[in-house]
Amino acid sequence: MKRGDIIVLIVLLVILLAGVYFYFFHQNSQGTIVIQVDGKTTSSFPLCQEGRDEVIDVHGINGITTVLLQDGKVRVIESACPDKICVGSGWLRSSAGAIVCLPNRVVIKILDYEDKDIDLR
Amino acid sequence: MKDKAVTARQLVLISLLVTMASILHIIEGLLPAIPIPGARLGLANIITLTTIVSIGYGEGLAVTIGRSVLGSLFGPGIISIGFAMSLVGGLLSWAIMSFAHKFCKIFFSIISISLMGSISHNFAQLVVASFLVEEIAIFKLFPMLMIFAVPTGIMVGLVSRYLIQALGKIPHFNSRS
Numbered sequence: 001m002k003r004g005d006i007i008v009l010i011v012l013l014v015i016l017l018a019g020v021y022f023y024f025f026h027q028n029s030q031g032t033i034v035i036q037v038d039g040k041t042t043s044s045f046p047l048c049q050e051g052r053d054e055v056i057d058v059h060g061i062n063g064i065t066t067v068l069l070q071d072g073k074v075r076v077i078e079s080a081c082p083d084k085i086c087v088g089s090g091w092l093r094s095s096a097g098a099i100v101c102l103p104n105r106v107v108i109k110i111l112d113y114e115d116k117d118i119d120l121r
Numbered sequence: 122m123k124d125k126a127v128t129a130r131q132l133v134l135i136s137l138l139v140t141m142a143s144i145l146h147i148i149e150g151l152l153p154a155i156p157i158p159g160a161r162l163g164l165a166n167i168i169t170l171t172t173i174v175s176i177g178y179g180e181g182l183a184v185t186i187g188r189s190v191l192g193s194l195f196g197p198g199i200i201s202i203g204f205a206m207s208l209v210g211g212l213l214s215w216a217i218m219s220f221a222h223k224f225c226k227i228f229f230s231i232i233s234i235s236l237m238g239s240i241s242h243n244f245a246q247l248v249v250a251s252f253l254v255e256e257i258a259i260f261k262l263f264p265m266l267m268i269f270a271v272p273t274g275i276m277v278g279l280v281s282r283y284l285i286q287a288l289g290k291i292p293h294f295n296s297r298s
Contacts, residue, residue, distance in 0.1 A: 004228035008236060012271060019264025039255025082197075097265065098258045102202050102250055109258040 023096045031095060031110045033074050035067065038105040047110055048072045060104030067108065074108060076101065135180055139187035142168035146192030146207070160269045163239050163277050165192070169211070170218060170235055170281040175288055178219045185211040202253065206246045213245035214238040231285070235278030239270045 031047035037060055054069040055077070063080025073093045076086040079101050086101035092108060099108040145164040152162070165188050173181035189211050193204035218238040221229055229237075243266045251259040 002228060002230050002233075004225060005230050005233045008229070008233045012236070012267075015264065015267060016271075019267060022261075022264055036254070036256055095261075097261050098256075100250065100254065100256075100259055100262070102253060105254050107254050107256045107258065109256070109261075 036107040060106045062104050065106045138184045142188035143191040150196045163273050166277045167280050185215045206249045209249050210242040210245040214242040217241040231282045232278030236274035239274030243270045
């Protein structure tokens, strides 16, 4: 244990606390689900809509990514990619995080407010 | 490198290290994917870090590039996302680890240097991913990646420390000291 290690530990701890804050105290019900293919927004939906159980097909670069939309959450259930990282990502519930399918160039993210995509960029 | 010309011994040494790193790279690719883009165990980083610490910076660069090219040839192919990610990530983590070792050797232990390497590797991979999908929101995954990067970085650092100790007993290996 050298002196620099303590600095590294402190920096890591700060980042960890920031991450915990980011993930657990950043909930919002007034969001917008935005689905992008290759950097272009193809569709967007309100985050919360009671009793919704909608399956939509997103046309990515390599094929179709099937997205399941429910009340307050979204996930990928099937995708035409080799590694299935997007399927393994599970549910996305808040603006903290994103679901990314790199081979298919599909990004699913949640904006905190309604349709402020242009402002955020 | 002390001499200008690459000696046969150095060539053999670099080849051995590239081979070991490539094999670790391929084995890592066979493991089930962690559901975050860019998250890997970083086993090949053990060899890069060991090379930087016990042989030299130039050799470390050679090992990094060699294992990215070879590991991708045996895995997803040379024109692939995996190759771009591992090459850019490897180069950034090589640069950070070499810098930390060259200028702050007394200040940082091997485990800290390895942590910096694994975090910068993940950061570079997110940069590549965000360029690919043209979306900056990917960086929201960085805290999540850190949860994987910190334990694997510590593990890689520990393994490298014991490896460097053991290899230091072999004559001609430890050319730095």
